Amino acid sequence: MSALAVTADDIAAAAVRLNGHVRRTPVLRSDAIDAIAGRRVLVKAECLQITGSFKARGGWSAISSLSPEARAKGVIAYSSGNHAQGVARAARDLGAPAVIVMPADAPAAKIAGTRALGAEVVHYDRATESREDIGAALAAERGLTLVKPYDDPLVIAGQGTVGLDLAEQLEVDRADVLVCCGGGGLTSGIALALERLDGLRVRPVEPEGFDDVTRSLADGVIRSNERISGGLCDAIITPQPGELTFPIMHALCGPGVVVTEDEALRAMALAFAHLKIVLEPGGAVSLAAALFHGDALEGDTVVTVVSGGNVDPATFARALETLPPPDPVGGTR
Amino acid sequence: MSALAVTADDIAAAAVRLNGHVRRTPVLRSDAIDAIAGRRVLVKAECLQITGSFKARGGWSAISSLSPEARAKGVIAYSSGNHAQGVARAARDLGAPAVIVMPADAPAAKIAGTRALGAEVVHYDRATESREDIGAALAAERGLTLVKPYDDPLVIAGQGTVGLDLAEQLEVDRADVLVCCGGGGLTSGIALALERLDGLRVRPVEPEGFDDVTRSLADGVIRSNERISGGLCDAIITPQPGELTFPIMHALCGPGVVVTEDEALRAMALAFAHLKIVLEPGGAVSLAAALFHGDALEGDTVVTVVSGGNVDPATFARALETLPPPDPVGGTR
The missing domain is CATH 3.40.50.1100 (Rossmann fold)
Incomplete structure (x- = not known):
């Protein structure tokens, strides 16, 4: 294996620069979310980060x-x-x-x-x-x-500090760590930060039609998307994985998971109802994978990094329409 | 002054019982929120608490x-x-x-x-x-x-642990601490927890038409609301302050602030847009006071405890309608 463009030391150095300038976002969970997913779901809420995303x-x-x-x-x-x-x-x-x-x-x-x-x-x-x-x-x-969006060692190192947070915040030995993935900056950074924690396997999650990273990992070479515009998950639509991020993901990540736009909207709605956080479609695909693709996951706990919440009200309202009406039946008197 | 029903020691004891069973919720902020309020606004997000409220x-x-x-x-x-x-x-x-x-x-x-x-x-x-x-x-x-909703020493002590969180999380010497107030359990508990921090003044915030605590504090005796049902802020509609909570608030709190339902809805929308959290109307009145009643506040920093996020999608969608359309004008090319 050739040397990767970023090391765990680079991420540690980035954490020093970032200290006091970004927020340590909380890890949230909910009984209702766990019940739907069929396992414990830990949600790293980077939508609560300064500027609304990681x-x-x-x-x-x-x-x-x-x-x-x-x-x-x-x-x-x-x-x-x-x-x-x-x-x-x-x-x-x-x-x-x-x-x-x-x-x-x-x-x-x-x-x-x-x-x-x-x-x-x-x-x-x-x-x-x-x-x-x-x-x-x-x-x-x-x-x-x-300042490139993902294929820059300093940017990858900065995003990787999410993984350092997780290493301190999580009390789990073994779990899939699902990450919303566009060009792979966040996914590769977290994978590097968690590299020495053998039980934590980072896996990219993408929307249907824009699954370049999933296909690239499966094939072992960089694959591109046919479309590079349109789609609800604007935050994570990129032509293909990065020249720097792909080798890192290829070396360190588990297989990708692909979700539908409707599943992303439903994940946004369930995060509204049960976690009280605001997610954008591209920031919710990791939670959608945990909720609706449990068969593709391993272990009794899954970690999802929800990556952003910068969503227009109309799109959010559309997501809320996917919620079933609450069933208050059963009160007496 | 006669002895109050709850002491700071009771709150410390509650914190020990609660340790590991409730979440230490984050304190959030946003440049955009500060700009609207005209001062720094620190938001204790109890909507992110387990069960969606404090x-x-x-x-x-x-x-x-x-x-x-x-x-x-x-x-x-x-x-x-x-x-x-x-x-x-x-x-x-x-x-x-x-x-x-x-x-x-x-x-x-x-x-x-x-x-x-x-x-x-x-x-x-x-x-x-x-x-x-x-x-x-x-x-x-x-x-x-x-288990009474507020007029119970153990309940007041439990809610007061929000104040212990704040004492550790805040790095401010002087600020009004605005608290969404129904019967006064949360407000009185926080006031007790912060009693020794002279610069932090706890103030209840209520919706128009249900301002029993504000009037009671002004008059020095318990006053009741004319209506005890209806209104959007269901979480904080109570007939009057509690027999236990009122003496605590009377001894320790600053004057109340009263906001309109429309202001609560607008605060929910701005919390969606800039903080990425979900608030219910009754949980947003404290933020509404910070945003829209700055003249009633003192100091260059205000702390708001936003207390809950258990809101129906229809009410949330109604709040989002108060957002002005974003103004993307100004891009070139």
């Missing part, structure tokens, strides 16, 4: 590592919204100007949130334009440092 | 103190839903049968949640019947121990 970690990790000169020139990122907000907030607090390249069809709440953090937003068409090309051109033109 | 604390505190004989006979409680679930869960885990007297118009989600925890539910009409009378009769008939 992306605040990678953004801070990367920008806090820049030289004063590079910070002063500024940073650029391309993102459907969560990485945008993570980078924008870190940039603002670290004194760096930020330009964010966002798809024109990103959720309005994410665009507005990014702008509210002081970033300059540049739109592109997800179906016809390459955000990588746009980002690279702007970076060259203005001397900006590109 | 009531799990008081229930466990009371039932864990019962003799084995009393536990075997069982407990009874009257509640619109949150106390019901807190008592039902503690009773189940401590091996006590539970009967819960609930208003017929309680939210369906709360009735269903209580039944799911194994309790027997008995309905009554909030407008025409006395839950206290019904509870007392059933208790006598079956030998059940009545």
Whole structure:
């Protein structure tokens, strides 16, 4: 096995930089969720992270590592919204100007949130334009440092601090750790952080139609999605796993799990009802896997990292419609 | 000043009983919330507590103190839903049968949640019947121990553990601590727990039309509400402050704050958008006071205890409708 791009030491160093600037999110659970899943479900609630997703970690990790000169020139990122907000907030607090390249069809709440953090937003068409090309051109033109959404060692190290949290918070020896997976920054980072805990097996979870990582892991080589736009789980739609993240996931992760959009919506609704947290579709697929794909899991406990909660009210209302009406029957008098 | 019914020692003892059985809920914050409020807002998220509200604390505190004989006979409680679930869960885990007297118009989600925890539910009409009378009769008939929703020293001590959490979690010397207030169990418990921290002033928050505690504190004697049913904030609608809780609040609390139902709904929506937590109307009034009644507050930081998240989807959807559409304008290209 060749050397991986990131090590556990890099994650430990990122944790030092992040200390006091991001939140240690809680691990939640509920009897009702356990009953539906048929096993104990531990939910690492990164939707409660600053900026509403785990992306605040990678953004801070990367920008806090820049030289004063590079910070002063500024940073650029391309993102459907969560990485945008993570980078924008870190940039603002670290004194760096930020330009964010966002798809024109990103959720309005994410665009507005990014702008509210002081970033300059540049739109592109997800179906016809390459955000990588746009980002690279702007970076060259203005001397900006590109903060990639996942295929950057500092970003992977930042996301991996979720795994360090888990190592301290969990009291389980053996469990599948389900992680919402787009390009693989969070999944590979957590896998590295938990590498020495043999009983904890990290597994990526993806939405149907965008299961590039699952297929890549199965085949042992990088596979791409046919579509790279559309779909409810905007936060985790990427063309293919990263050049850096894939080797890490291939070395350390168990097989992927694929869920439907309807299952993601139902997981959002059950998280509303029983955990009292707000999830976006792409942030709920790991919980959906725990709830509705129990046959694919091992052990009497499963850990799910729910990764974000930046969802438009209309999409959330749609998720709530999947809830069965409560059955209060049975009271007497 | 005559002796109060509960002491700081009682709260410390409750914390020992509760250790490992309830969750230490996080303190959250958001730049966007601060901007609206005009000061820093720290949000103690008891909606993330087991059973979806702080009531799990008081229930466990009371039932864990019962003799084995009393536990075997069982407990009874009257509640619109949150106390019901807190008592039902503690009773189940401590091996006590539970009967819960609930208003017929309680939210369906709360009735269903209580039944799911194994309790027997008995309905009554909030407008025409006395839950206290019904509870007392059933208790006598079956030998059940009545666990009152607030006017019980063990329950007040349990709720007061929220204050012990805050004393450890907060890094502020001076702030108003706003607490959603019904009968005053949570408010008086927190006030006792924080009694020695001079800079932290606990203040009850109530919905318009059900401001019995605010008026009682202003007048120095117990005042009642004209209405005792109806209203969106079912969790905190009570006839009047308790015989035990009022003297504590009178001795230790600052003046009450009264918010409208619309403000509670808007606070729920902003908590959804910026904190990613689910609040019920009665659990959001403290945040509403911070957001919309800043003129009534002192200091550059305010602490709000948001107390519950057991809300029906329809009510939550209604709250989301108060959100202004996000303004994504300003992207280029």
